[in-house]
Amino acid sequence: MQIVSGPSTWTEKFPEARGARQSPVDIVTTQASSGACAPPLLWQYSVNHPRSVVNPGYCWRQWHCHWGAVNGQGSEHTVDGRSFSGELHLVHWNTTKYNSFVEAAGKADGLAVLGVLLMVGNKHDELDKVLKLLPYITHKGDKVTFSDPLDPAKLLPAREAYWTYPGSLTTPPCTESLALMRKLKCGEASSGVEALELLHNCRPPLPLGNRELRDYGGN
Secondary structure, three states: OOOOOOHHHHHHHOHHHHOOOOOOEEEOHHHOEOOOOOOOOOOOOOOOOOOEEEOOOOOOEOOEEEEOOOOOOOOOOEEOOEOOOEEEEEEEEOOOOOOOHHHHHOOOOOEEEEEEEEOOOOOOHHHHHHHOOHHHHOOOOOEEEOOOOOOHHHHOOOOOOEEEOOOOOOOOOOOHHHHHHHOOEOOOHHHOOOOOEOOOOOOOOEOOOOOOOEEEOOO
16 A cells, blocks of 8 residues: 655645744745845854754754755755755744734744755754764654754854745755765654655645745845
């Protein structure tokens, strides 16, 4: 018996996945409104806050990443049709208007997801703090706490250029590093059945529709 799952089936259990503001999209750079219409990014992270990384069966968290089975595939967003080897997502919530992440998640202006497109390259010291823990969360449900402080700001590119548009979450409800991610499994160790490797956990791009795509060039 073949079990059919994945993004194409999400609308059956999550009707909001049919909405007009769904992510990801193909970023067509010639269609982006340019210049100062998008403000510079401002963020604030607690470096000493205890953090853990979890395998929920489709990625690793607390931030999460999407990847493919081979290099050059795996990012959820594409740029002028080009895919990247992975995409890191940092999910933020609007603390100025809402009292909790759960409350903010149900509001149109409650969440902002900062996505970083990943390419195969040199070792990244901050991301390596996550990668060295991945062998300890091979199966679904596994969890491990960071021993070293991690600064999420150091996961971001030095150049603060970005595109932005009204979107959604991309998971319901709606090199060596990549090799380690591809070794994660989507089943539990206690199931007694050999779990499949998690090789492709990205949602395909969806139509932008009438949403405005804006860009900010940074420094």
